[in-house]
Amino acid sequence: xETFIQQLLNGLVLxxxxxxxALGYTMVYGVLNLINFAHGDVLMIGAMIGLTIxxxxxxxxxxxxxxxxxxxxxxxxxxxxMLVNILIERIAYRRLRNAPRLxxxxxxxxxxxxxxxxxMMIWGRSPLPFPQLLSSEPIMxxxxxxxxxxxxxxxxxxxxxxxxxxxxxxxxxxxAMRAVAENPRVxxxxxxxxxxxxxxxxxxxxxxxxxxxxxxxxNYASITFTMGVLPGLKAFCAAVLGGIxxxxxxxxxxxxxxxxxxxxxxxxxxxxGGFLGSHYQDIFAxxxxxxxxxxxxxxxxxxxxxxxx
Amino acid sequence: xxxxxxxxxxxxxxxFGGLQALTDVGIRIMQGQxxxxxxxxxxxxxxxxxxxxxxxxxxxxTFELAGxxxxxxxxxxxARAGIARTFQNIRLFGEMSALxxxxxxxxxxxxQGVLGAILRHKAARxxxxxxxxxxxxxxxFVGIGQFANRTAKFLSYGDQRRLEIARALAxxxxxxxxDEPAAGMNATEKLGLRELLVKIKAQGKTxxxxxxxxxxxxxxxxxxxxxxxxxxxxxGVPAEIQKNQAVIDxxxxxxx
Amino acid sequence: MALLTFDTQHKPRQAYTSMAIVxxxxxxxxxxxxxxxxxxxxxxxxxxxxxxxxxxxxxVVGFAGLLDLGYIAFFAVGAYLVxxxxxxxxxxxxxxxxxxxxxIGEALVAFFGPEIQQNGIHLSLWAIVPLAALSAALCGAxxxxxxLKLRGDYLAIVTLGFGEIIRIFMNNLNDPINFTxxxxxxxxxxxxxxxxxxxxGEAGSNATVHIGSYAMPSVNAYYFLxxxxxxxxxxxxGRLQHSRLGRAWVAIREDEIAAKAMGINTRNVKLLAxxxxxxxxxxxxxxxxxxxxxxxxxxxxxxxxxAVLAMVVLGGIxxxxxxxxxxxxxxxxxxxxxxxxxxxxxxxxxxxxxxxxxxRQLLYGLALVLIxxxxxxxxxxxxxxxxxxxAALARDDEEASTT
Numbered sequence: 001x002e003t004f005i006q007q008l009l010n011g012l013v014l015x016x017x018x019x020x021x022a023l024g025y026t027m028v029y030g031v032l033n034l035i036n037f038a039h040g041d042v043l044m045i046g047a048m049i050g051l052t053i054x055x056x057x058x059x060x061x062x063x064x065x066x067x068x069x070x071x072x073x074x075x076x077x078x079x080x081x082m083l084v085n086i087l088i089e090r091i092a093y094r095r096l097r098n099a100p101r102l103x104x105x106x107x108x109x110x111x112x113x114x115x116x117x118x119x120m121m122i123w124g125r126s127p128l129p130f131p132q133l134l135s136s137e138p139i140m141x142x143x144x145x146x147x148x149x150x151x152x153x154x155x156x157x158x159x160x161x162x163x164x165x166x167x168x169x170x171x172x173x174x175x176a177m178r179a180v181a182e183n184p185r186v187x188x189x190x191x192x193x194x195x196x197x198x199x200x201x202x203x204x205x206x207x208x209x210x211x212x213x214x215x216x217x218x219n220y221a222s223i224t225f226t227m228g229v230l231p232g233l234k235a236f237c238a239a240v241l242g243g244i245x246x247x248x249x250x251x252x253x254x255x256x257x258x259x260x261x262x263x264x265x266x267x268x269x270x271x272x273g274g275f276l277g278s279h280y281q282d283i284f285a286x287x288x289x290x291x292x293x294x295x296x297x298x299x300x301x302x303x304x305x306x307x308x309x
Numbered sequence: 310x311x312x313x314x315x316x317x318x319x320x321x322x323x324x325f326g327g328l329q330a331l332t333d334v335g336i337r338i339m340q341g342q343x344x345x346x347x348x349x350x351x352x353x354x355x356x357x358x359x360x361x362x363x364x365x366x367x368x369x370x371t372f373e374l375a376g377x378x379x380x381x382x383x384x385x386x387x388a389r390a391g392i393a394r395t396f397q398n399i400r401l402f403g404e405m406s407a408l409x410x411x412x413x414x415x416x417x418x419x420x421q422g423v424l425g426a427i428l429r430h431k432a433a434r435x436x437x438x439x440x441x442x443x444x445x446x447x448x449x450f451v452g453i454g455q456f457a458n459r460t461a462k463f464l465s466y467g468d469q470r471r472l473e474i475a476r477a478l479a480x481x482x483x484x485x486x487x488d489e490p491a492a493g494m495n496a497t498e499k500l501g502l503r504e505l506l507v508k509i510k511a512q513g514k515t516x517x518x519x520x521x522x523x524x525x526x527x528x529x530x531x532x533x534x535x536x537x538x539x540x541x542x543x544x545g546v547p548a549e550i551q552k553n554q555a556v557i558d559x560x561x562x563x564x565x
Numbered sequence: 566m567a568l569l570t571f572d573t574q575h576k577p578r579q580a581y582t583s584m585a586i587v588x589x590x591x592x593x594x595x596x597x598x599x600x601x602x603x604x605x606x607x608x609x610x611x612x613x614x615x616x617x618x619x620x621x622x623x624x625v626v627g628f629a630g631l632l633d634l635g636y637i638a639f640f641a642v643g644a645y646l647v648x649x650x651x652x653x654x655x656x657x658x659x660x661x662x663x664x665x666x667x668x669i670g671e672a673l674v675a676f677f678g679p680e681i682q683q684n685g686i687h688l689s690l691w692a693i694v695p696l697a698a699l700s701a702a703l704c705g706a707x708x709x710x711x712x713l714k715l716r717g718d719y720l721a722i723v724t725l726g727f728g729e730i731i732r733i734f735m736n737n738l739n740d741p742i743n744f745t746x747x748x749x750x751x752x753x754x755x756x757x758x759x760x761x762x763x764x765x766g767e768a769g770s771n772a773t774v775h776i777g778s779y780a781m782p783s784v785n786a787y788y789f790l791x792x793x794x795x796x797x798x799x800x801x802x803g804r805l806q807h808s809r810l811g812r813a814w815v816a817i818r819e820d821e822i823a824a825k826a827m828g829i830n831t832r833n834v835k836l837l838a839x840x841x842x843x844x845x846x847x848x849x850x851x852x853x854x855x856x857x858x859x860x861x862x863x864x865x866x867x868x869x870x871x872a873v874l875a876m877v878v879l880g881g882i883x884x885x886x887x888x889x890x891x892x893x894x895x896x897x898x899x900x901x902x903x904x905x906x907x908x909x910x911x912x913x914x915x916x917x918x919x920x921x922x923x924x925r926q927l928l929y930g931l932a933l934v935l936i937x938x939x940x941x942x943x944x945x946x947x948x949x950x951x952x953x954x955x956a957a958l959a960r961d962d963e964e965a966s967t968t
Contacts, residue, residue, distance in 0.1 A: 035722065105721060105934055107937040229867070287726075289723060
């Protein structure tokens with residue numbers, strides 16, 4: 001039972017990060033029908049910038065409390081990731097809005113490679129250690145351990161997702177986003193500047209990815225220029241699982257996928273009589289994706305994709 | 310003269326969520342007829358087309374082509390059985406030449422596969438040659454023979470419509486189903502289309518035709534069915550349809 | 566490109582002459598390059614394998630329009646096949662079976678015999694190539710099957726997922742039964758033997774192959790073999806392109822619904838595309854394993870799938886000469902650049918700022934982005950049958966139609 005709760009907690013932590021990144025994928029897909037293949041690398045940029053900020057803080061303002069340092073790292077990473085995502089939209093995707101569907105996807109793949117290459121050039125090829133800023137004393141819940149960093153992660157993720165819901169449901173911009181997500185042409189006719197909304201969508205997604213990136217680094221204590229690829233893909237799988245284009249779907253999908261992965265990794269040895277071990281953890285996301293697309297393509301909460309008629 | 314029933318459809322119902330798109334629709338087309346399907350926008354004409362050609366699955370209905378039951382479950386099976394169609398919004402293979410488009414139409418009546426493609430043995434070469442010849446014949450028949458090598462997307466609108474018809478004819482269909490072939494055409498082009506359809510009928514082919522141009526339909530069709538809101542409100546020869554009060558109401562709004 | 570044309574349908578004489586010229590150049594290349602050291606020929610050997618991969622992927626992406634992001638999986642299938650059946654690995658496998666379940670292990674040893682238990686299975690080239698092609702084709706169909714109803718971008722991600730799943734399996738299928746030897750990979754793979762002559766040269770000959778009284782370096786021998794395979798691939802894919810099947814593929818790519826309406830069984834035709842494309846990957850993989858002498862999961866990552874895709878996209882999706890060009894550029898150019906750019910940077914800056922690996926990645930990323938933005942049809946797209954007619958032609962057309 002202890003293992004179960006432990007894996008459940010691990011799953012929630014992992015799932016929260018997936019949810020944050022999945023939101024970025026799902027929002028962009030909702031308005032543009034485009035998989036922003038490079039989104040996982042935005043997470044990586046967030047982590048790298050966060051690390052750089054922490055290093056600067058350590059050099060110039062040493063001795064700040066851990067929470068403050070992390071907060072500053074996140075606050076500093078957000079504008080950079082926003083800028084990166086906005087630039088990507090402007091340079092690469094905007095011109096391909098009406099191109100056949102594969103063109104933006106191929107471009108996105110290229111952007112992903114470029115982001116990784118620039119990161120490799122700036123921060124080097126080897127994994128970089130991410131400082132452990134919070135106390136490493138774990139908190140016990142029902143026989144399972146959770147670190148302070150992980151608790152902070154859950155709290156931040158919940159805050160971020162809550163803010164997003166407020167934004168989408170209660171503000172003018174949120175209403176505009178929902179309108180563009182449903183029918184961009186008609187939204188435009190109603191006076192909404194669709195370009196502005198799309199830029200905002202990319203920016204918000206990037207901000208969420210920055211939070212996820214910094215906390216990923218804090219949680220795993222190590223970051224590298226390829227760290228965004230696999231989590232990005234898995235987050236996309238989570239978005240599809242929840243229902244692509246659907247914000248609540250992305251959140252649910254992320255959490256569910258995280259839990260599936262953690263439980264699966266924990267129990268797969270027992271389930272397969274020792275044939276498959278926890279090394280196979282990474283395939284769960286893809287298996288889930290294939291199952292969802294085959295059995296229930298609209299996902300858990302139903303997809304919400306723009307009416308492109 | 311023995312008249313064969315080419316298409317015998319009865320009792321087609323189709324529901325999309327809350328909308329009953331077709332209610333108990335059925336038609337009977339005899340060999341060599343041009344049969345028209347008209348009705349206001351949204352009446353269900355294209356839906357009916359899509360049902361009988363396998364793009365949509367009906368909730369109910371019986372389907373017979375030339376006396377044999379056929380299952381409208383998959384479009385390619387329907388094509389093999391003998392119904393070929395064109396589309397309301399032209400669906401050509403844009404990057405292929407006109408000739409290649411029609412050659413694709415021959416796919417369903419030919420059989421060379423991977424080995425034939427790679428080895429190009431005698432049977433494969435002969436089949437390829439036959440496909441080539443027939444495709445050019447059909448292009449000539451519809452009047453665009455000189456554009457055989459032109460990339461399809463660069464053809465003029467009227468020629469694209471003709472190409473779509475040529476491609477459909479390439480499948481050697483029992484029934485040619487045309488979805489608004491005259492849409493977007495001016496008067497001259499419509500005359501050309503009319504001539505083509507008369508030529509097709511003269512060859513003994515049977516045609517099912519959706520169109521909005523009532524004058525064109527009245528002059529061309531042997532029999533007509535009128536749909537409104539998914540129901541058949543009239544069926545008969547053009548003269549009867551023109552005088553039918555229900556039809557007039559449907560098109561002109563009727564008395565409220 | 567005006568002088569060089571390969572359009573056998575419309576300009577046969579020019580096309581065949583071009584081909585002859587290129588062929589002669591290709592045949593004398595290794596002897597010319599040998600002046601500068603063996604490494605150049607080795608680079609081209611690997612590039613030739615990548616060209617084969619690009620040609621295979623071109624069937625799936627270029628002809629049929631199915632964006633497969635996991636294509637390298639078939640390369641892996643071929644490579645690990647040769648790793649299992651042309652090396653001592655099978656002996657290790659039997660050993661692990663014996664350890665896991667002595668009963669089954671002993672039964673297998675009885676079946677295969679002590680010779681194989683000692684040394685593993687060593688199939689010859691003539692068995693391996695068809696085996697690799699067929700296994701890969703089967704995998705292609707299997708992996709393609711769940712994707713048949715998916716729209717373009719989802720199909721891409723699912724195929725990517727399959728590619729990753731295969732890589733993870735290759736990385737981990739060493740316990741309890743040792744199929745792939747895990748992250749270490751399989752080494753001591755036999756070199757190719759043609760008619761008893763080993764292309765790696767006999768032991769002690771310093772990697773020199775002796776045919777009769779003629780001697781050439783091993784890399785040259787492989788060069789000619791791979792060149793022959795690439796020429797065969799070009800021939801086969803060209804024949805496929807201009808056939809009933811090829812037209813069906815393009816029809817599906819252009820408009821799947823219309824293709825179905827014209828009687829094409831899109832499910833079967835798509836599966837054929839996956840299978841045919843995969844078979845090239847499998848053969849290339851087998852050659853790769855034998856050439857290198859070892860295989861490890863690192864060579865079969867997502868990066869590699871994307872690299873092959875980049876070759877197809879950069880060169881000219883669907884256009885065979887374009888794809889070959891893309892393969893040459895992206896497979897060979899980074900290496901060439903490295904020999905030029907590194908010393909140049911040394912001379913100018915005193916150190917290397919942009920390393921070869923970084924350069925390679927930059928090239929791939931830029932290739933994909935710039936091509937899609939600026940020239941989406943690729944560097945060398947298929948010449949359009951007849952371009953949009955100019956005014957004079959348009960007038961002629963009008964007169965012709967209304968007559």
